[in-house]
Amino acid sequence: MGGASLKRIDCLKAIYPALEECAVVSIMGAAAAELYSLGHRANFFYLEHAMGLASSIGLGIALSQPSRKVVVIDGDGSVLMNLGGLTTLARSRPPNLVHLIFDNETLLSVGGGAPGGYRWFTTATSTGTDLAAIAEAAGFPHAQTVRALDDFEAAVLDAFNGNELSCIVAKVEAEMPKSFLMDIHMLENRFEFPRALQQPPRDRSQLRRPTRITKEEPTTIPALKSREE
Amino acid sequence: MPVSVANSQLVYDAVKGVGVRMVSALPETWLVHLIRMADEDPDMTLVRLAKEEEGVGVSAGAHFAGVKSAMLMQNHGFLQSINGIVGVSLLYKVPLLMLITDRGGFGEKDPWQTEGGKHTRPVLDALQISREDLTRPDEVEPKVAKAMTLAQSSLSPVALLLSRDLMWEEPR
Numbered sequence: 001m002g003g004a005s006l007k008r009i010d011c012l013k014a015i016y017p018a019l020e021e022c023a024v025v026s027i028m029g030a031a032a033a034e035l036y037s038l039g040h041r042a043n044f045f046y047l048e049h050a051m052g053l054a055s056s057i058g059l060g061i062a063l064s065q066p067s068r069k070v071v072v073i074d075g076d077g078s079v080l081m082n083l084g085g086l087t088t089l090a091r092s093r094p095p096n097l098v099h100l101i102f103d104n105e106t107l108l109s110v111g112g113g114a115p116g117g118y119r120w121f122t123t124a125t126s127t128g129t130d131l132a133a134i135a136e137a138a139g140f141p142h143a144q145t146v147r148a149l150d151d152f153e154a155a156v157l158d159a160f161n162g163n164e165l166s167c168i169v170a171k172v173e174a175e176m177p178k179s180f181l182m183d184i185h186m187l188e189n190r191f192e193f194p195r196a197l198q199q200p201p202r203d204r205s206q207l208r209r210p211t212r213i214t215k216e217e218p219t220t221i222p223a224l225k226s227r228e229e
Numbered sequence: 230m231p232v233s234v235a236n237s238q239l240v241y242d243a244v245k246g247v248g249v250r251m252v253s254a255l256p257e258t259w260l261v262h263l264i265r266m267a268d269e270d271p272d273m274t275l276v277r278l279a280k281e282e283e284g285v286g287v288s289a290g291a292h293f294a295g296v297k298s299a300m301l302m303q304n305h306g307f308l309q310s311i312n313g314i315v316g317v318s319l320l321y322k323v324p325l326l327m328l329i330t331d332r333g334g335f336g337e338k339d340p341w342q343t344e345g346g347k348h349t350r351p352v353l354d355a356l357q358i359s360r361e362d363l364t365r366p367d368e369v370e371p372k373v374a375k376a377m378t379l380a381q382s383s384l385s386p387v388a389l390l391l392s393r394d395l396m397w398e399e400p401r
Contacts, residue, residue, distance in 0.1 A: 050316030053286035060290020084279030
């Protein structure tokens with residue numbers, strides 16, 4: 001406990017501008033709500049369930065689009081549900097994937113926390129489990145733990161600029177977001193996300209659908225036709 | 230090895246033929262040739278999983294990025310993936326092609342395979358996941374093609390059950 005209390009929302013604010021060109025996969029709950037509160041973008045996908053699979057989705061994207069930077073925003077509770085996934089990431093070793101883990105030592109978003117930072121259902125990271133050490137031992141070429149905002153920002157920007165699979169664990173407060181409200185339906189998010197990732201051609205004339213049916217003859221009403229003649 | 234190389238090749242060619250370029254898998258005796266074929270194919274990305282449920286996430290990510298994928302697994306791999314299938318594929322309407330080697334049916338000698346085989350179809354049906362059996366070589370290509378078509382049009386998981394008659398060549 002260094003005393004310097006790091007907040008998830010401040011971390012997200014610090015890196016938000018750098019997320020613009022990335023594919024971002026966030027876990028549910030507090031992380032999703034806070035990212036959303038900073039301003040939703042079509043390249044953000046919020047996985048509202050399936051705890052543990054955010055990094056697997058990120059892996060699928062990273063392997064499919066090697067030229068795009070993929071950022072997974074994960075949490076200690078989710079990562080602990082899919083520790084094997086860290087080994088799959090490590091052996092697949094996509095150089096374009098950055099795995100951020102906000103470690104608040106609590107299952108906050110599924111009810112293990114309460115306003116004011118009160119934690120009544122902690123995870124094993126509260127008793128010494130070291131996720132960065134696990135990632136490193138799993139084979140991540142780069143893994144580190146940060147406890148201060150400056151360190152977090154520097155580590156993430158280094159990872160973004162670098163070209164190797166990275167895991168950055170930020171030890172943060174178990175603080176609730178100001179609001180869990182997200183004014184976007186998960187299916188709307190689900191369909192806009194691949195559209196953003198698959199960037200349709202910029203030439204708008206190619207996007208315009210034909211409005212005329214060329215093969216069909218124009219409709220004529222016999223009575224009117226005879227009057228015209 | 231009494232696992233059919235010829236029929237594994239048929240399945241592999243059919244899967245590749247419908248545009249699959251990423252396969253996630255865990256080994257199973259009947260899958261050895263299929264996984265090797267994916268591994269040796271420079272056009273195919275093989276993701277070696279630690280646990281099958283990860284494959285549901287990998288396939289969803291690939292779909293979002295515009296790449297067609299498939300999962301290779303055994304009955305217990307499917308049963309292990311249920312939360313991912315419900316929480317990602319069904320909840321978010323994401324196509325998922327699952328090729329499940331169907332152990333535990335008539336002719337099964339391994340006692341430990343018999344429960345998983347018994348429960349695979351009822352669980353698929355409970356989740357309303359469309360399924361077909363692959364039993365004859367001549368039905369492999371059309372059924373794989375139709376399964377992929379349905380997965381993409383319905384935005385949902387579909388299952389092909391690879392049967393003993395197709396995958397195993399041991400004389401009875």
